[in-house]
Amino acid sequence: MLREPEQTDDQLLRRIIAGEEASFVCFYRRWQTRIYRFALHMSGSASVAEDVTQESFMSVIRDASRFDPALGTASAYLFGIARNQVLRRLEKDRMLVPFPEPNEAPLESRAKSNGNGHHATSVQPIDLARKQTIEHVREAVLSLPSHYREVVVLCDLQEMSYDEAAAALNCAIGTVRSRLHRARTLLAAKLFDLRQTQTNSAARSRGSN
Amino acid sequence: MKCAEFSEIVSDLARNEGLDESLRQSAMLHADACPSCDEELEMARALSAALHALAASTTASTAPEHVEEFLRGEMRQRRAAVAPMRTPRAQRWAIGGIAGLAAAALISVVLLKPELLRLTRDNSPAGSTQSAGATTQGPEATAQVAPPSGNSEAATARGGNSAATGNTGGANSADTASQDADTEYATSYIALPSAEGAIFAEDQTVVRVSMPRSALASFGLPVRSDAADANILADFVLGEDGMPQAVRLVQ
Numbered sequence: 001m002l003r004e005p006e007q008t009d010d011q012l013l014r015r016i017i018a019g020e021e022a023s024f025v026c027f028y029r030r031w032q033t034r035i036y037r038f039a040l041h042m043s044g045s046a047s048v049a050e051d052v053t054q055e056s057f058m059s060v061i062r063d064a065s066r067f068d069p070a071l072g073t074a075s076a077y078l079f080g081i082a083r084n085q086v087l088r089r090l091e092k093d094r095m096l097v098p099f100p101e102p103n104e105a106p107l108e109s110r111a112k113s114n115g116n117g118h119h120a121t122s123v124q125p126i127d128l129a130r131k132q133t134i135e136h137v138r139e140a141v142l143s144l145p146s147h148y149r150e151v152v153v154l155c156d157l158q159e160m161s162y163d164e165a166a167a168a169l170n171c172a173i174g175t176v177r178s179r180l181h182r183a184r185t186l187l188a189a190k191l192f193d194l195r196q197t198q199t200n201s202a203a204r205s206r207g208s209n
Numbered sequence: 210m211k212c213a214e215f216s217e218i219v220s221d222l223a224r225n226e227g228l229d230e231s232l233r234q235s236a237m238l239h240a241d242a243c244p245s246c247d248e249e250l251e252m253a254r255a256l257s258a259a260l261h262a263l264a265a266s267t268t269a270s271t272a273p274e275h276v277e278e279f280l281r282g283e284m285r286q287r288r289a290a291v292a293p294m295r296t297p298r299a300q301r302w303a304i305g306g307i308a309g310l311a312a313a314a315l316i317s318v319v320l321l322k323p324e325l326l327r328l329t330r331d332n333s334p335a336g337s338t339q340s341a342g343a344t345t346q347g348p349e350a351t352a353q354v355a356p357p358s359g360n361s362e363a364a365t366a367r368g369g370n371s372a373a374t375g376n377t378g379g380a381n382s383a384d385t386a387s388q389d390a391d392t393e394y395a396t397s398y399i400a401l402p403s404a405e406g407a408i409f410a411e412d413q414t415v416v417r418v419s420m421p422r423s424a425l426a427s428f429g430l431p432v433r434s435d436a437a438d439a440n441i442l443a444d445f446v447l448g449e450d451g452m453p454q455a456v457r458l459v460q
Contacts (some may be wrong), residue, residue, distance in 0.1 A: 019288035021281060028277060036272040041263075046270075053272040057280050061287060134266050137259045155224070156260040162227055177227060181220045188256050 009074030016064045028057055031075075034158060035082045041153040042086045043093075044142045052089060056082045076167035079154070083168065087146060140190040148183035155180050210239040215246045223253035398446060398455040401428045414447045417459065428456065 007015075007026065015023035032053055039052035059081045067077045141152055154165040155176065162180075166173045215236055221227040222236050240247040422441045425431075442460070445453040 016284075019284070021284045021288070024284050025277070025281065028280060032277070033271045037267050037270055040267060040270055049270075050272055050276060054276045054279060057276075058283060061280065061283055130262065133259060134263050137263045141260075141263070152260070156257065157264040159264070177221065181217070184220045184223075184253065184256055187260075188252055191256070191259070 010067075010069045013060070013064045013067050013074060016060065024061065027060070031078055032057070035078060038079065038082055038153055038158060039086050041138075041141065041157050042146070042149060043090060044138065048086070048089055048093070052082055052085045055085050059085075072167050073164075075164060076170075079168035080170060083150060090146060136191060136194050137187075140187050140194065143190060144183055144186060148179055148186060151176055151179045152183045152187065156184075210235050212239075212243060212246055215239050215243070216249065219246075219249050219253045222250060223257045393459055395444065395459045396457045398444075398457045399430070400455045401430075401453060413454070415444050416447065417442060417444050419443075425456075428453070430456070 007023070009027065009030070012023045012027040012030075016027060035056055036049050036053045039049035040046060043049060043052070056078065060078070067074065141149060141157075144152065150169060151165060154160045154168060155162065160168070162173045162176050166176045169176065218228060218232070218236060222233065225233075228236070240250050419440055419442055422436055422439050425441075425443075441458055444457050444459055446455040448454045
């Protein structure tokens with residue numbers, strides 16, 4: 001049985017402009033996970049990631065006609081919107097005193113959530129050491145300045161090529177490479193410091209016993 | 210390769226991206242020979258593995274389903290809001306276009322043959338042969354810009370005929386023969402929906418345009434689907450604002 005060829009992002013965006021809900025749903029389902037995770041890694045907050053995802057796709061509904069395939073890919077267009085949303089949100093939140101979000105579960109457990117509070121049971125339990133390592137990496141990524149963090153998130157966590165990341169960030173490939181190099185150097189230093197701190201505190205606790 | 214150069218590309222090396230094969234091999238040879246650069250490469254690879262583990266920890270993360278529901282609702286609302294606007298907007302554009310065309314035609318008549326411009330009034334029965342002037346049907350009264358006699362080069366500016374002689378309300382007998390040849394038939398004037406309630410004056414401008422039959426739909430008039438692409442001649446009565454208020458078809 002022949003399958004209908006999958007529509008390209010450009011085709012879907014044209015149909016979204018024409019008001020086709022089915023095309024929007026197709027486009028949304030194709031991209032929402034990557035946009036959500038980008039925002040999640042950039043902000044460290046599931047609620048921010050949710051807001052950013054919603055606002056990014058609202059922009060698509062409102063302004064898809066602004067997308068010009070001659071200027072870049074749909075991926076670059078969408079990540080460009082999401083990036084602006086995240087940076088705006090981070091800037092806004094920076095001026096506010098943060099409160100712990102009451103229902104904010106750790107990202108590790110949210111990773112197994114389907115968004116409705118139902119948790120998958122088929123995922124293997126992650127051992128504590130690995131969990132701690134992941135938490136340290138997450139903290140280190142979140143502590144990076146945003147212009148370094150975004151290249152790490154796009155290139156290392158979203159596995160984008162330098163080309164794709166440059167298009168999404170609207171900058172030169174050389175800029176992406178140099179920022180990534182600098183970001184990874186900072187990350188390595190932060191993780192090294194964290195490890196040293198842990199080793200020292202472990203040694204102190206052993207000494208006190 | 211020197212250690213400083215190696216350090217510059219160690220991230221690319223760990224990610225295995227952005228390096229051509231010869232540079233990569235050169236870097237690997239350097240790492241084999243230099244323990245500190247080799248260690249730096251190992252650290253870069255360990256960092257890549259740690260980042261990969263972080264990425265893998267969120268592979269199942271997706272936006273909650275209510276986000277999709279919300280967005281679908283927005284999409285539906287938007288479509289509902291846009292749909293009723295589409296026709297009037299298109300209609301406004303078409304009307305604007307026709308008005309522009311009509312204005313251009315009028316200007317060309319005025320500029321090229323000012324002596325041919327003449328306002329007349331005709332009370333001939335609706336649907337009758339139009340030799341001069343306009344009918345008084347639908348709109349209480351209409352006036353017409355008397356067009357040049359014969360067939361003008363500019364079809365859009367082409368109009369009736371006899372008033373070109375300078376006579377008001379009738380044809381010059383000397384032109385009768387040529388008028389017979391140019392005899393045309395026209396419908397009565399139909400007030401356009403966009404001009405509902407408008408009161409038509411005697412001195413209103415009428416211009417003739419050539420346009421696709423399908424353009425009538427823009428004015429809320431029925432169009433035969435089998436002849437939608439055919440060109441037709443139509444006389445438009447223009448309001449003071451230059452917008453068409455009534456139309457008749459001419460053959």
